[in-house]
Amino acid sequence: MATVGVERKQPATAEEMCTAKSGAKQGEGLRQYYLQHIHELQLNLRQKTHNLNRLEAQRNELNSRGCRFGIRLLFKLLSLSFVWLRSRSENFVVDAVEDSTFVSKKQYQKLSLDLVNRMCIDHTYYVCILWTVRMLREELQLLQEPGxxxxxxxxxxxxxxxxxxxxxxxxxxxxxxxxxxxxxxxxxxxxxxxxxxxxxxxxLPSKVDPLVNLMKVEKVPDSTYDMIGGLDQQIKEIKEVIELPIKHPELFESLGIAQPKGVLLYGPPGTGKTLLARAVAHHTDCTFIRVSGSELVQKYIGEGSRMVRELFVMAREHAPSIIFMDEIDSIGSARMESGSGNGDSEVQRTMLELLNQLDGFEASNKIKVLMATNRIDILDQALLRPGRIDRKIEFPNPNEESRQDILKIHSRRMNLMRGIDLKKIAEKMNGASGAELKAVCTEAGMFALRERRVHVTQEDFEMAVAKVMKKETEKNMSLRKLWK
The missing domain is CATH 2.40.50.140 (Nucleic acid-binding proteins)
Known part of the structure; x- marks a missing residue:
């Protein structure tokens, strides 16, 4: 009986095995079908991406030609491409949902996630293209507007x-x-x-030459009035005509007097004219524009006067401002009846434009002009008259007391030996300028450096004086070094 029972169960087991094998074959075939379908969609997506890149290249070409028809055609093709991709993806998802009984849940989720990612990427491309087309339309409208x-x-x-x-x-x-x-x-x-x-x-923005724009000092100079020695009277005068009108213009209005416009600093070379101008820029909270007179001398006709005009335009835009013109004698020399050529004529045109800007119809109280020169004798009288240059400040060579103050300023950071007599050094430098006094301090340090010392002695200063002043005592300097 047991044997019969076993024989009856064998056909049923074979049927189940056949059914399972046929179901597995159907599931494997359906899986292969969907994988092949996914592969076809990937190929279509690659082809559409290639077409999209090709259309973008055509869009750039149409944009360069300024063709509105090409932009509209590109927009229409991209819209149709996106609609086609979205419809095919939706249909494929519906088919997958209907046959999901033969696909595992994990495969279905992965398939759906891949399709959603592709749709998001396509939508991102579509939004980017829409934004680009909108920008191109606006640019095309601007190009088509009349001038x-x-x-x-x-x-x-x-x-x-x-x-x-x-x-x-x-x-x-x-x-x-x-x-x-x-x-x-x-x-x-x-x-x-x-x-x-x-x-x-x-x-519209102001039209300023890049060379003129570079004349604007962006970094505030670190020079202060404490770093200037022997020029107390000059500092007092320049504060009255530059700092006071900028910081307290109401004082001049209450007195009913006009503010000074220009200041001329004149004197021998090396007396501190440029140093004082840097100190003014440090102590005044305003725009500082530095220009050399030689920079305004151009070889083309009209270029120098144009640069002067744009220089004052920039000063008005950044008012209150200070314009410092060094070496003004290069463009402000006295005019002669018979010029020597086109070069002198161009220099005269530049000076005439400067005179017009200083005291013309568009003069401004918020612009102060500082000029420096060591040849006041050759300047034109039209430039020196009151109304253009209201204050002339002389910078002579320092006296003995001033020389001693300058030596103290330049030697206060030096490692000096005890007993150094700066007064004696100042007495030996009769007629020296401030620049020569600074050079003496530097040379004294160099003498100590040559002998590998970290301190400066009185003898170093004396040899530095002999070298800078170029006196006959320079011959004895080598003898002193031998006997040391």
Whole structure:
């Protein structure tokens, strides 16, 4: 009986095994089908990506040509491509859901996640392309707009009216567009006017030469009044005409007097003119513009006067400001009746523009001009007259007391031996300038350095005086070194 029972169960077991094998084959076939379908979609996605790159290249070419039709065609093709990818992905997800009974849950989740990621990537590409197309449309509209007239504001007439100079002989009262902030419009501002209605619709940045822009001192100099010796009277005068009008202009208004505009610093070389100008820049909280007179001498006609004009335009924009012109004698020399050539004529044009900016119709109290020279005798009288140069400050060679003060300033950081008599050194340097006194301190340190010492002696100073002053005692300097 047991044997019969076993024989009856064998056919049932074979059927189950066949059913299981057929189900496994069907599941494996369905899996292969979906894998093949996924592979086909990947190929389609690669092809679409390739087409997308090709269309982007065509878009760039159409953008360079300025063709609106190409941009619209690109936008339409990209839209159709995205719609096709989205519809195919949705249909594939629906098919996968219907046949999910034959696919494991893990495979179904992985398949769905891959499709969602692809759709997100496609959507990101689509958004980027839309943004690029929008930017290209705006740029194309700007390129297709008609040109505007460029003018310069002369005066603000009211809330919605401005007097603008378009060309040297044409001044017009124009309206202001509603999008323009009238508080930003000041005299000498460059603006754009529509070519059909002359409406002010754009404020342009000021046109300044890069060479002129480099003349602006960005870093505040570290020189102070304490670093200047023997110039107490000169410091007092320059504070009255430069610092006081900038910091307290109400004092001049209460007295009813005009503020000084320009100051001329003159004297022999090395007397501290440039050093005092750097100290003024340090103590005044304003823009400091440094220019050398030789930088304004250009070989092309009109370039020097243009640079002077743009220099004062930049000073007005960053007011209050101080313009320091060193070596002013290179452009401010006296005019002769018969010039020696085009070079002198160009220098004279530059000086005439400087005179106009100093005391012209557009003069400003917020701009102070410092000039320095060691040849005041060759300057033009039109430049030296009151109204342009209101104060002339002389910088003579220091006297004995001033020389001693200068030596103390330059030697206070030096490692000096005890018993050094700076007064005796100052007496030996009769007629020396401040630069020569500083050179004596430097040379004294070099003598100590040559002998591998870390301190400076009186003898080092005496040899430095002999070397700098170039006296006959320089011959004995080598003998002293031999006997030491």
């Amino acid at each position: 505007s007239y460029v003018g310069e504001v002369v005066k603000v007439m009211g809330k919605n009216k401005v007097l603008v100079k378009v060309h040297p002989e044409g001044k017009y009262v124009v309206d202001i567009d509603k999008s323009i902030d009238i508080t930003k419009i000041t005299p000498s501002t460059r603006v754009a006017l529509r070519n059909d209605s002359y409406v002010l619709h754009l404020i």
